[in-house]
Amino acid sequence: MINLLRIKIFSVLALLLLVSQASWATHIRAGEIIAQRISTSTLTYRFSVIGYTDTGSTVIFGSGNIDFGDGVSVNLGENAESNQTILLEDEVAYNIFTIIHTFQGPGRYVIRYDEQNRNAGVVNMSNSVDTPFYIETEMLIDPLFGINNTPVFLVPPVDKGAVGATFLHNPGAYDPDGDSLSYHMTIPQQFIDRNVNDYKDPNDPGFYTNYLEGNQEGDGPPIFKIDSINGDLVWDAPGLMGEYNIAFIVKEWRILEGKAYSLGYVTRDMQIIIEETENNPPEIVQPMELCVEAGTLITETLVATDPDGDPVIFEAFGGPFEMTINPATYEPSPPVSQPVPANLQFTWQTDCAHVRERPYEIQLKAKDQPPIGAKLVDFKTWLIRVVAPAPTGLTATKLSGRRVELNWDKYTCGNADKIEIWRRVDSFDFTAEDCVVGMPANAGYELIDLVNNSTLAGEQITNYIDDNEGMGLAPGALYCYRIVAKFPDPAGGESYASDEACAQIDVVAPVVLNVDVVATDKVAGQIYVRWEEPFDLDPVLFPGPYTYDVVRFEGLSGQINGDTISLKQTALDITDTGLDTDSKPYHYLVYVYDNSGSYIDSSFPASSVWLDALSDVKTITLSWEALVPWSNVMDSLPYHRVYRDNVDEFFPDDLYLIDSAKVTESGFRYVDDGSHNGVELNDEIIYRYYVETKGSYGNPVFKPYDPLLNKSQILSAQPNDTIPPCGVVNFRFDDTFDCSVFLSTRGCDFNDYSNLLEWEENGDSQCDNDISSYNIYFSDEDIDGELPLLENVQGTQFLHDGLSSFKGCYQITSVDRSGNESERSERICHDNCPFIKMPNAFTPNGDGKNDFFTPFYNQIGGGTEGGGTGIPGFNNADCPRFVLEVTFTVFDRTGGTLFTYNSADQIENIGEEGNAILINWDGKSDNGTQLESGVYYYSLEVIYDLLNPKDQKKKYKGWVNILR
Structure with missing residues (x-):
């Protein structure tokens, strides 16, 4: 965890002067509030209120109030855990107060700090010396996201700029939890929701004599912005000397399952001092982005120069220097003034603990040291990504029951929490490298499971059995696997994919080879289906010759409402006719029987190829899919063929091969913009297409059948189609x-x-x-x-x-x-069909039978009147249905109230809304007195779960006989 009291600030003389807070009088130039969770069992945080102040003032920093957003507000100086001041250069001091606070529950809290006063003479607001300084930090406390800390700023806002020269700043924001950050400009404030008076952006035309030539090159207006991704604050270029105050917020985002959740933000209010000078800023040579595997030692020499030949102080900030395990270092440290070219020697021994999804950002800062005039700076952001090594030792072993067992070595990085299991039919060769972690797109692998890397006891899991969710794997297919390690959120991260391991499934059932659309029509469509016999069956146990049933289902998958199109045929193919191949795909199962007619097994389901299209101006994008037991993505046969009409002007209705789609690169997708023959598409023409896929089981036995060619339906599509279709x-x-x-x-x-x-x-x-x-x-x-x-x-x-x-x-x-x-x-x-039925008698005598008055209800089936639990004869038609709430009141014969019950008041105690409506009255009054045997009257108000709120509430009256 980051030590929030530690900050890297070095003066030109590399001298840090630590003094007591009371020794320095201040006016406020800049500041922010940082939060660190310091307890795993309570919602206790250490807040650091940081102020950068003008050492020439006699006002002491820390006299303001901090409001924690939960109704608690205290004076900072009087309640701080600690405070210290560090004297910097250029009449700037760094002040930090820490204070501990415990929240009573989850929530979104805005922590605020305000204090009098800002320093005098700020040119882009009115009367700054009498304007309060106000900063705020928002943070979300939510058990869903676990422990969270706010970002911290590692680079102090103490640099000066020059009139006419681009000013740069980067706060060096680092999130200790690995959350994503974004940067946004805002306006300095003086109170809650109140901006400072008469604020103007630093590039306001009023600060320039020639606004249209206000940038550094003199060829355009000035700009003032912050990069939302890396936090580079750029002012190109200042037009008037003076002190400017600006503010920005750094938002914190946690990515869970691909969705970004806002965790809050930190505001930095800061001052920029612009001077007249002939000095030119230094220049850092931008280093190349690095991607390394965890365990790699990084050693890099970074270089900064200065166009005026002035010496340079060269330093670095960023997350790698804040690591508790193997932090990065650089030399010289502390930084010193160096003649140019100045060098910074960076060293980092990376480790599994450093793996994360996002690259690390290192802010490089060079400040020149001219003999006179303002000292100017240059910033560069250097990205380093640390990725995880591939799991090793993966093997695949065929098991009985069409299963495959996977085994692998214990994974090197014990901090990985999951192992992804990827599978495809037939081998696919690729080398995991160049920072392409996880499973590359279009490699044809399917993520079939996500398993823990270790047990609760900490023992690593190194095996997995694939039974295809109980369905068994496809007969005859060569199944190939790779595994990938995943790291926990919020930092996340994936490993390189492992080497491939494959296992062949025996041919103990029919093996479908073709589901080929041979005719497209609404009512007369045709599909050709072909299969191979189960030649690995034991002929003694399952004597031939074999016969086959063929069953057809609508859609790409789902064995619902199948139609048997052939019974006990001996041929190994069939043409299915009378189909609507224009509107829907179909899939098939083939069942096999021995010579006595006894059922043996069935094939794996295989669908036809379904083609779809998306139209744009002079462009049609085709996409297709098929759920089949073979692979349609192969290294050896990577191209699927695309056919279209309107190719030959003499035979415009004929469909010709126009191109091929390399599915190993682009997936099952092809963009037709006419580039295959240099003739652009006509928005007035309806084009017709089909595709032909190429597949394989990867099994040498079936090589004579390769490639398995299957056509889609013929599809019509028109470029730039803006006409909506018919409604249903x-x-x-x-x-x-x-x-x-x-x-x-x-x-x-x-x-x-x-x-x-x-x-x-x-x-x-x-x-x-x-x-x-x-x-x-x-x-x-x-x-x-x-x-x-x-x-x-x-x-x-x-x-x-x-x-x-x-x-x-x-x-x-x-x-x-x-x-x-x-x-x-x-x-x-x-709508629902709500119902409730009450008995008219019960026997609260403690014998365990019918002791409570409750609606007719039975938890496990069976039962008679009342709330029995399993008594035969219970009618499920009497169950309470769609009851949200009941209010039950018992009266005596004179109308006096004896007992009241409201289910809404009981849910917290019972824990289940459904059980609360059962009432379970034990025959006692509200004061606990046992009522005598006899007849009592009751009213029952029920709120049902119905669409119309006006229909939800019903009132009933009845009577009940207590029998003892």
Whole structure:
């Protein structure tokens, strides 16, 4: 963890003078607030309030108040844990006060500090000497993100600039947790949400005699900006001497699962002093970005020069110098004035602890030492990325049951938390290097699992069994694997991919070789399916000859509602006819039987190739996919063929081979802009395409069949298509569904709901029907505005599953291949069927049977009246359904209240909202008195889970007989 009291500041004489805070009188030039979490069990932080002050003033820094954003505000000087002052050069002192504070709970807090006064004479605000100095830091405390510290600034804001010369500054922001940072200009403030009076940007035209020639080169207006990525603050160039105050914030972002979350920001309010001088700033020779594998020793000589030949002080700041393990160093240290060219010798022994996703930023700073006049600086940012070595020793061993066992060596970097398991069919050769970590895109590998690098006891895990999620691997395929180590967030990082290991699966089931679209049509489409027999079967146990059933399914995957298109055939191929190959892909399974008709096994599912297109001006981008057991990405056959019509002017309807897509580089994608023959596409023409894929199992037995050639459907697409497609018709829920009937066969604890949506394409020939997909919009509330997008789907059915209830409203649109979207359909809504039923008697006598008054309920099925737990005969139709809240009141015969219960008040104690509505009254009054046997009256107010809030509340009255 960074020591926030440590800061690298060296004067021209390399002299640091440490004095007590009371010894120096100050006015404030710059400052920031830094936070460091110092406890893992409590929300305790050490805050460092840092002020850069004018040593020529008699005002003492630290007299202001710090507000922690949780209602606690204290005087900084009176409550500080420690304070110190370091005298710098040029009448600037560095002051740091530390104070400890514990927050009572998670939240987003803004920590504020204000103090009188800024120093006098600031030219870009009014009356600076009477203007308070105000800074703030925001930080998020959230268990989701774990322990978090704010960024720290390693470079002090003490440099001067010259009129007419570009001024540079970089705060050297470093995040000890490895979070991402971004930089943004803001306006200095004097109070909360109140800017200083009459603030002007430093490049305001009022500061220039010739604004249009105000930059250093004199060929354009001045600029004043901060680089949002690396934090370089650039003012090109100052126009008027004087003292300027500016402010910027450094935002902190944590990246989790590819999404950036804001953790807060730190504000630096700083002063820039501009002088008249003939001096020219020094120049640092920009070093090349480095990428090294953890364990590499980095030794680099960095160079700075000066156009005037003045000596230079050359120093470096950045995260590598702050490491607790093997920190980087540089010489000379402390930095001294060197004749030019000045050298800085950088050394860093990298380690696994240094691995992270983002490169380290090292701020190089050179300050010249002229005999007279302002000392000017140059900044350069040097990037060093430390990546993890590849896992070693990977082996793959075939197991029974179409499984493969992987084993590998203990991973070198014990701080990696996960191992990615990657798989593909057939070998693919590449060398992991040049900082390309993880699995390269378009290599054809699929991430199949993510496993822990070690057990809870700390023992490293070095094996994995791939059974393809219980489905088994594809017969006949050569499966090849690589593994990649992943490092924990927030720093993250990945290793190079391991060497490849492969294992061959026995051919103990039919092996599909082709799913080839031979005719594209709405109703007369055809697909050719071919397979090979399971020749590795034991002929004694499974005597031939074999027969086959072929089953077809719609879509690329999912074995639902299959159609058997052939029974017990002996041939090894079939042409499937009467298909809608224009609108949908299909996939197939082949089942094999021995000579007695006994079932043996089935093939792995294999789909047809589905082609899609996206249109732009004079451009059509094709993309395709197929879910098949072989590989369509091969080193030896990297090209897929692309066919198109409108090639031959005499035969415009014929489709010709126009080009090939190198899928090992571009993936399953091809951009047709006419460059293959130098004839650009015509926006008025509808073009037709198909692609032909090339694949292989990587199995020498099947080499005679290689390459496995399969065509997609023929697809029509028009460049620059802006016409939306037809909307759908007959958008509806499943017509056969009845909520009450469905739930009558489910237990009271059932909570896995789904809605099946169905629709039809619009057959109107007057509208454009080039539909490629559908957008489903959904809200579980009947909101007034537009429903939010839920999912983009293909086909004319959608099962919305994993729901907590049935209620919700839907709309649907058609989307064409150019991304045009139809108008939304009418909204259709599905509601819950709420229910609650109360018994009319119970026996609170302590015998464990029917002791509590509760709605009819059974946790495990069976039961009779009341709340039994497994008594045979319970009717699930009596279960309480979609009940959010109950209020239950018992009265005596005169109307006096005996007992009250509200489930909303009980959830915290019970822990489960569903259980709170069961009431479980034990027959006692509110004061604990046991009620006598007899009849009592009750009222029951129920809030149901329904779309319309007006329908949610129902009131019931009834009676109950207590039997003892």
